[in-house]
Amino acid sequence: xxxxxxxxxxxxxxxxxxxxxxxxxxxxxxxxxxxxxxxxxxxxxxxxxxxxxxxxxxxxxxxxxxxxxxxxxxxxxxxxxxxxxxxx
Amino acid sequence: xxxxxxxxxxxxxxxxxxxxxxxxxxxxxxxxxxxxxxxxxxxxxxxxxxxxxxxxxxxxxxxxxxxxxxxxxxxxxxxxxxxxxxxxxxxxxxxxxxxxxxxxxxxxxxxxxxxxxxxxxxxxxxxxxxxxxxxxxxxxxxxxxxxxxxxxxxxxxxxxxxxxxxxxxxxxxxxxxxxxxxxxxxxxxxxxxxxxxxxxxxxxxxxxxxxxxxxxxxxxxxxxxxxxxxxxxxxxxxxxxxxxxxxxxxxxxxxxxxxxxxxxxxxxxxxxxxxxxxxxxxxxxxxxxxxxxxxxxxxxxxxxxxxxxxxxxxxxxxxxxxxxxxxxxxxxxxxxxxxxxxxxxxxxxxxxxxxxxxxxxxxxxxxxxxxxxxxxxxxxxxxxxxxxxxxxxxxxxxxxxxxxxxxxxxxxxxxxxxxxxxxxxxxxxxxxxxxxxxxxxxxxxxxxxxxxxxxxxxxxxxxxxxxxxxxxxxxxxx
Numbered sequence: 001x002x003x004x005x006x007x008x009x010x011x012x013x014x015x016x017x018x019x020x021x022x023x024x025x026x027x028x029x030x031x032x033x034x035x036x037x038x039x040x041x042x043x044x045x046x047x048x049x050x051x052x053x054x055x056x057x058x059x060x061x062x063x064x065x066x067x068x069x070x071x072x073x074x075x076x077x078x079x080x081x082x083x084x085x086x087x088x
Numbered sequence: 089x090x091x092x093x094x095x096x097x098x099x100x101x102x103x104x105x106x107x108x109x110x111x112x113x114x115x116x117x118x119x120x121x122x123x124x125x126x127x128x129x130x131x132x133x134x135x136x137x138x139x140x141x142x143x144x145x146x147x148x149x150x151x152x153x154x155x156x157x158x159x160x161x162x163x164x165x166x167x168x169x170x171x172x173x174x175x176x177x178x179x180x181x182x183x184x185x186x187x188x189x190x191x192x193x194x195x196x197x198x199x200x201x202x203x204x205x206x207x208x209x210x211x212x213x214x215x216x217x218x219x220x221x222x223x224x225x226x227x228x229x230x231x232x233x234x235x236x237x238x239x240x241x242x243x244x245x246x247x248x249x250x251x252x253x254x255x256x257x258x259x260x261x262x263x264x265x266x267x268x269x270x271x272x273x274x275x276x277x278x279x280x281x282x283x284x285x286x287x288x289x290x291x292x293x294x295x296x297x298x299x300x301x302x303x304x305x306x307x308x309x310x311x312x313x314x315x316x317x318x319x320x321x322x323x324x325x326x327x328x329x330x331x332x333x334x335x336x337x338x339x340x341x342x343x344x345x346x347x348x349x350x351x352x353x354x355x356x357x358x359x360x361x362x363x364x365x366x367x368x369x370x371x372x373x374x375x376x377x378x379x380x381x382x383x384x385x386x387x388x389x390x391x392x393x394x395x396x397x398x399x400x401x402x403x404x405x406x407x408x409x410x411x412x413x414x415x416x417x418x419x420x421x422x423x424x425x426x427x428x429x430x431x432x433x434x435x436x437x438x439x440x441x442x443x444x445x446x447x448x449x450x451x452x453x454x455x456x457x458x459x460x461x462x463x464x465x466x467x468x469x470x471x472x473x474x475x476x477x478x479x480x481x482x483x484x485x486x487x488x489x490x491x492x493x494x495x496x497x498x499x500x501x502x503x504x505x506x507x508x509x510x511x512x513x514x515x516x517x518x519x520x521x522x523x524x525x526x527x528x529x530x531x532x533x534x535x536x537x538x539x540x541x542x543x544x545x546x547x548x549x550x551x552x553x554x555x556x557x558x559x560x561x562x563x564x565x566x
Contacts, residue, residue, distance in 0.1 A: 017446060020435055026435075033497055054455055064322070
């Protein structure tokens with residue numbers, strides 16, 4: 001992992017990415033708190049996970065989808081195109 | 089006995105035998121809420137639109153097991169035309185246009201929403217103190233936290249304000265308040281209860297969950313809300329049925345004492361390590377020895393879950409990353425207020441998650457955490473090859489005072505150390521009252537099982553509640 005202590009610049013960058021407006025005091029406060037938490041998660045470095053597959057979700061389900069049901073009343077065909085009611 | 093003090097099972101029987109009406113039952117609960125809510129702050133919204141007359145005709149009552157039963161819901165469940173805030177000022181005046189699937193299932197069964205309960209904003213918290221509407225107080229001692237994030241739900245059940253409540257458990261948010269308030273709390277298998285209409289926190293971890301006065305009550309509610317839902321692509325149906333679940337519940341006759349054969353109980357040593365409070369250790373160990381009285385007990389043995397110590401780190405990377413994505417929809421354009429209304433904890437978690445997912449850091453944080461999650465799940469898979477269930481404490485400490493952990497976010501996060509592994513692995517866990525500290529504060533234990541093993545957890549939990557009566561203790565709120 002990278003050097004986990006966050007700089008003020010990084011905090012402002014992350015806030016911008018997350019569309020959050022921070023005051024100058026907040027930047028300072030969050031810088032400390034977030035750095036503290038990131039230092040704690042450094043412990044994950046101790047474990048070798050090189051050949052371990054990541055887990056995205058634990059339900060084991062794959063490709064769940066609903067069958068498309070076409071409602072023929074909602075469109076008409078016109079010269080090979082679908083014609084529907086305007087929305088705007 | 090005052091009607092609101094009945095268990096769900098007894099109330100259903102009483103209603104069926106016409107010993108009292110649903111109106112009387114609901115009024116008993118409302119009276120209780122009026123008296124105690126100013127002290128406890130368990131409810132954000134009390135349902136003023138309660139209609140009890142002629143409900144059978146107006147609602148599409150299919151099975152009516154819970155006909156006329158009042159319940160409460162954590163304010164993260166979307167309820168049609170009833171204000172839903174998620175505990176945050178962003179949704180202070182949000183009135184949903186639809187019901188969550190679990191709400192729909194309970195309404196179709198005739199249950200009555202008595203109110204929406206207080207919680208940490210966006211379910212971010214372990215104490216209830218992150219609610220934008222003030223913290224809920226622990227009914228056992230008003231200076232203490234009731235646990236979080238489903239703080240109001242737990243308090244509403246133990247304070248007899250309703251007969252059961254729904255909450256969510258993403259990192260322990262059902263089990264911790266259940267343990268701190270002396271009620272039963274079930275975190276189901278991930279996917280067994282639909283998340284449709286649940287204001288999302290971390291989509292791969294969120295589990296809608298149940299608070300009840302007894303395991304028997306909990307099982308009843310679970311049968312109604314669980315099951316595949318076409319609106320939730322991660323939901324799963326029941327593994328196999330020998331009898332339709334609802335007819336069993338409808339019969340309501342005296343069931344024979346639960347049978348358990350050759351159960352192997354595992355005690356994970358990492359959950360009883362250095363950080364565990366001595367009183368909690370003593371009480372939970374005593375609870376485990378109670379199982380020696382179980383007729384069908386095979387053995388009790390020590391188990392190791394070697395990656396337990398990494399659980400909090402993995403959780404606070406994965407969960408905050410998913411939070412940063414799920415909370416991006418709150419832009420104040422289509423509904424709710426804008427992002428300036430987010431309080432500190434929400435901002436903290438959004439930023440942590442955004443950072444972990446950002447370019448240059450994604451592999452080192454998010455992907456690393458996903459790989460660690462595999463290892464944590466494998467710990468449980470290996471353990472369940474040797475034993476049927478694992479029993480452990482829920483909280484490393486007894487209930488703590490309001491204000492005690494609020495200054496350092498990391499200290500608060502570490503309250504989740506014993507609960508997050510079950511969420512990361514997606515397994516069910518049943519939290520049960522099992523004792524009190526010398527100062528009269530509740531202590532709970534959790535029984536964890538493999539995915540889809542709720543029926544086994546219920547059988548063991550019911551047996552425990554036949555042998556003990558911790559769950560019958562109620563706080564003195566006069």
